[in-house]
Amino acid sequence: MGAISARGLSKTFSAKVKPEGLAASLRSLVKPERRLVEAVRGVSFEVERGEAVAFLGPNGAGKSTTIKMLTGILHPSGGRAEVLGLDPSRRRVELARSIGAVFGQKSQLWFHLPPSDSFRLLGAVYELDRRAFEARRDELAERFGIRDYLDVPVRKLSLGERIRCEIAASLLHSPAALFLDEPTIGLDVVAKREVRALLEELRADEGTTIFLTSHDIGDIEKVCKRAIVIHHGAVVVDESMKDLKHRSLAKKLVGVKYARPTAIELPGLEPVKRTADAARFEVDTRAHRIEELLRALVELGEVEDLTVEDESLESVIAAIYEDGAGRKE
Amino acid sequence: MDLSIRGRARAYATFLGASFSANLKSVLEYRANFLLQVFGMMLNNAAFALFWGILIDRTGGIGGYSFEDVMVVWALVSTAFGLAHVVAGNVRSLGDIAVRGELDVYLLQPKDAFVNVLCSRTVVSAWGDFLYGYLVLCLLPGLSAGRLLLFSLLAAEGALVFAAAFAAAECLAFFLGNSRSLSEALHEFLLSFSLYPEKVFDPGMRWAFYTILPSGFIAFVPLAAFKAMDWGLVPILFLVAAAYMAASYALFRAGLRRYESGNQMGTRL
Numbered sequence: 001m002g003a004i005s006a007r008g009l010s011k012t013f014s015a016k017v018k019p020e021g022l023a024a025s026l027r028s029l030v031k032p033e034r035r036l037v038e039a040v041r042g043v044s045f046e047v048e049r050g051e052a053v054a055f056l057g058p059n060g061a062g063k064s065t066t067i068k069m070l071t072g073i074l075h076p077s078g079g080r081a082e083v084l085g086l087d088p089s090r091r092r093v094e095l096a097r098s099i100g101a102v103f104g105q106k107s108q109l110w111f112h113l114p115p116s117d118s119f120r121l122l123g124a125v126y127e128l129d130r131r132a133f134e135a136r137r138d139e140l141a142e143r144f145g146i147r148d149y150l151d152v153p154v155r156k157l158s159l160g161e162r163i164r165c166e167i168a169a170s171l172l173h174s175p176a177a178l179f180l181d182e183p184t185i186g187l188d189v190v191a192k193r194e195v196r197a198l199l200e201e202l203r204a205d206e207g208t209t210i211f212l213t214s215h216d217i218g219d220i221e222k223v224c225k226r227a228i229v230i231h232h233g234a235v236v237v238d239e240s241m242k243d244l245k246h247r248s249l250a251k252k253l254v255g256v257k258y259a260r261p262t263a264i265e266l267p268g269l270e271p272v273k274r275t276a277d278a279a280r281f282e283v284d285t286r287a288h289r290i291e292e293l294l295r296a297l298v299e300l301g302e303v304e305d306l307t308v309e310d311e312s313l314e315s316v317i318a319a320i321y322e323d324g325a326g327r328k329e
Numbered sequence: 330m331d332l333s334i335r336g337r338a339r340a341y342a343t344f345l346g347a348s349f350s351a352n353l354k355s356v357l358e359y360r361a362n363f364l365l366q367v368f369g370m371m372l373n374n375a376a377f378a379l380f381w382g383i384l385i386d387r388t389g390g391i392g393g394y395s396f397e398d399v400m401v402v403w404a405l406v407s408t409a410f411g412l413a414h415v416v417a418g419n420v421r422s423l424g425d426i427a428v429r430g431e432l433d434v435y436l437l438q439p440k441d442a443f444v445n446v447l448c449s450r451t452v453v454s455a456w457g458d459f460l461y462g463y464l465v466l467c468l469l470p471g472l473s474a475g476r477l478l479l480f481s482l483l484a485a486e487g488a489l490v491f492a493a494a495f496a497a498a499e500c501l502a503f504f505l506g507n508s509r510s511l512s513e514a515l516h517e518f519l520l521s522f523s524l525y526p527e528k529v530f531d532p533g534m535r536w537a538f539y540t541i542l543p544s545g546f547i548a549f550v551p552l553a554a555f556k557a558m559d560w561g562l563v564p565i566l567f568l569v570a571a572a573y574m575a576a577s578y579a580l581f582r583a584g585l586r587r588y589e590s591g592n593q594m595g596t597r598l
Contacts, residue, residue, distance in 0.1 A: 013589060068590050073436045075586055096439035108434050110351060112358040117351055124347035125438050125445075127330060127340045153358065 003177050003209040004047035004070060008079035010233070011040040011065050039065040041233035042079060049176070052203050052210040054224035054241070058321045062233040063213045067179050070211070071101055084176055097126065100170035104182035107162070108169055109154045115165040116150040119172060126173035133172070140168040144198060160191030167198065177209040178202070184216055196222040217314045229320050237320055244316060251311040252290055254281045254297075262301035269293070282311075344440060345416075345448055352418065352451035363453055370457025371464065374407055377524075378465070392526030399526075400465050401555055402548050405480065406523045408462025409487025409547055413495065414455030416488070417447035420495045423581075424502030424512055430590040443581045447496060475558065482563050483551040489570035490546045493577040494519055500577070503584025515542070523548040543573060 015037045018028045040062040047053050057063045068074040070081055072092030081088050086095045109118040116137075123133035141147040144164045149157055157165065163183060170178065180199075184192045200223055202208050212223060220227060220241070227244050229237040237244070256264070261276040269288060271279035283293060290308065297306065331339070356363050378400065385396045394402070413420055426432060426446060435445040466472065466480055498512040505511070523544040527535065538545040546569050554562040 065590075068433070071437055073433050073590055074588070092436065093439050093441070096437055099437075101437045103433065106431075106434060108437075110355055112355045113351060117354060121347045121351045124344045125440055127343075127439075 002046050002082070003049040003051065003084060004053075004211060005045075005082040006066070006070065006079065007044050007081075009040060009043045009066065009069060009076050009081055010038065010078040011062070011069060011074060012077040013037045013039055038233055040069070040076075040230075043230060043233070043235055044079075045228050045235060045238055047209060047211060049209055050203065050207040051226060052199075052224045053212070054220040054227040055211060055213045055230070056220065056227055056317060057213075057230040061230045063230060064181055066230070067101075067181055067211070067213060071099060071179055072096065097173065098175055099177045099179065100173070100175035101179045102163075102166050102170050102181070102183045104163065104180075104185040107154070107166060109162065109165055111155050112153055114149075114151045114153050115146065115157075115169070118154070118165075119150075119169060122169055122172050128173060136172055136174065140171055143201070144168045145194075158191075159186050160188065160194070163187060163191070163195060164198070167195065171202070171208075174206070175208065177211065180210065180212045180214070182214055182216075183212070184214065184219055192216065192218060193222075199223045217312075217317065221313060229317070231321060236323075245313060247311075247316045250285055252283045252285055253307075253309040253311060254283055254290070254293060255279075255305070255307040255309075256281075256297045256303060257305040258300070259302040259304045264297075264300060266293070266296055341440075341444070345444075348445075348448050349416065349451070352449070356451055356453050363456075366453040367457040367460065370454040371461045374403065374458065374461045378403060392528035394526040397469060398552065398556070400469055402524065402526075402552050404462040404465035404469075405484055405487060405551050405555070406462075406520070406548050407458045407465070408480075408484040409491055410520065411455045411457070411459025411462065412484060412488035413491040414452040415459050416451070417492045417496075418450030418452045418455070419447050420492050421499065421512075421516060422450070423447065423496055423499035424508060427499075427584065427588060428502050428507055430588075432585075432588055433590055442585065443496075443578055447492065476555075479555060479558060479560065479563070483555055483566070486563070486566045486570045487547040487551060489567075490543050490573050491519070493570065493573035494543055497573075497577040497580050500580040500584045503581075503587050518542050519544060519547075543569075546570065546573075 013036070014034050016028075017033045017035050018024055043062070043066055055063055055066065065074065069076045070083055070088055072088035072095055075089045083095055084098050086098075088095050108122070109115055110121075119137050120133075123130075123137075128136065141150060144167065146161065146164050146168060149161055149165075154162060154165070167180075167183065178199075183199075184195050187195065196219060199210060199212075203210050203223075210223060212219060214220060224241055226240050227237065228235060255278070257278040258264075259277075264271060264274060264279040266281075269281055269283070271281050273280040281293070283290065294306065294308070297303065331337070381399045381403075382396060385391060385394075385399065391399075419426065423446060432442060432446060435442045435449070438445060462480075462484060466477065495512075495516055498515040501508040501512060519542050522530070522538060522542055527538065527545070527549045530538075535545075538549065546566060550562065550566060553559070554566070
């Protein structure tokens with residue numbers, strides 16, 4: 001059963017345009033010029049219940065705008081969205097009871113109050129009865145390891161502790177779908193790992209649909225099973241993480257270091273980096289056989305070190321961003 | 330979930346109670362600041378009472394107001410103004426919140442965004458305004474339970490009109506972008522006009538006090554009702570306040586369709 005559906009979703013903003021200079025400022029006072037900016041252009045995708053999807057794109061691609069339309073914050077200029085069977089722009093309040101949202105840059109916890117007070121207020125916001133609220137709060141406190149600082153004002157918590165509390169707060173009402181926008185921004189590696197594990201556990205245990213945007217490849221790899229990439233407001237890739245990772249297998253990074261200076265020349269393959277005794281190649285495995293390449297490198301001289309690496313997922317995603325619509329599938 | 334009208338009313342009452350409690354706890358985190366601001370505001374208001382006392386002592390009355398009338402108006406306006414900002418502390422920040430794209434957190438919650446955003450903050454100094462009105466009332470002759478109750482009802486009605494008018498002025502930000510100076514001017518006009526006798530103003534501009542700058546329903550009519558102990562005017566005034574609130578709400582809803590959100594870092598204080 002579908003959890004999230006976007007069909008031809010688009011959002012256009014009207015932005016004021018003003019060339020530089022005082023004269024332009026004065027002209028703009030009398031006759032302001034505006035131009036339409038298409039933040040999202042006909043985005044379509046479906047997300048099943050219980051799926052964990054990464055929603056990716058470079059800055060300004062339209063990720064946050066899409067999430068805001070899916071959660072009812074913004075009204076689409078065109079197309080249709082449906083989340084858990086509801087139209088977010090028409091039935092925002094009803095939808096808000098069934099979804100949770102974590103925006104890494106926006107807190108829903110009260111800065112001067114301990115998380116326990118914010119949790120209590122959120123219990124009232126979501127109309128949880130006292131017993132159900134306390135049971136859920138205790139369960140989340142246990143699972144997220146936040147029991148010890150539930151009574152400490154948020155301003156005194158570390159960022160990692162705060163984010164854990166933020167996620168716990170967004171789960172108090174047991175949402176069927178969770179939207180996360182950069183949830184691990186600013187966290188150290190340990191805190192990031194903990195947050196990812198918690199999200200994975202949540203999906204497995206409660207079947208929560210996870211819709212995640214992040215610039216952190218680790219978040220995407222660890223939490224999501226599918227990736228949707230948008231660029232310039234349109235979907236350019238929608239495939240499983242397995243397939244996305246497979247793209248990285250199509251390219252190998254081969255490094256070689258010789259014991260002494262060697263003329264490193266291979267027919268049909270130019271190194272991306274070369275010194276007197278070392279070189280690094282990016283090899284398209286569809287055009288070159290790795291085995292033959294390695295044999296040729298060994299035959300060139302006395303090898304001191306030889307490495308073969310897959311292209312990183314980060315590079316694959318960066319290439320998709322750079323290619324933009326050119327790699328649309 | 331109880332979807333009956335009573336059920337919804339109870340849920341909203343619980344939510345508003347929890348919100349009020351969180352607001353209060355948040356400002357009480359800094360006790361010294363809270364007490365300083367509350368008593369500072371009461372002292373500030375008292376200074377104006379002194380000024381009016383001297384003025385009326387010399388002139389014998391202004392615009393048909395005696396010193397007691399002035400004090401009742403100050404008490405009513407002060408408590409109404411205070412109550413509006415104590416309960417709905419974002420009533421004069423709504424425009425900035427909308428312009429900065431910070432309504433997201435309220436739109437993600439299953440509560441009416443207008444009520445949610447307005448009531449998610451309390452203004453510390455407004456507690457001083459709120460208490461000052463009652464202090465003045467206690468110092469005036471003829472204090473009784475009836476006068477106290479009527480005063481409270483009239484102040485509550487005034488608070489609704491204040492909140493509706495301030496919020497409507499703030500909603501201009503949805504349509505005009507940064508409208509801080511305009512909304513500030515409207516706030517100042519409304520407050521200032523409410524604190525002076527109606528008759529000192531030109532008759533040609535008095536229509537404004539019963540339309541766009543509703544001082545008439547915050548100060549002038551409530552003063553008449555209080556002086557005459559006219560309980561019959563209370564429901565009428567509440568109907569008027571409800572109409573202002575409905576208009577303000579409609580403006581907010583229309584503005585919300587133009588809301589553009591934002592990506593600033595934000596936190597709830």
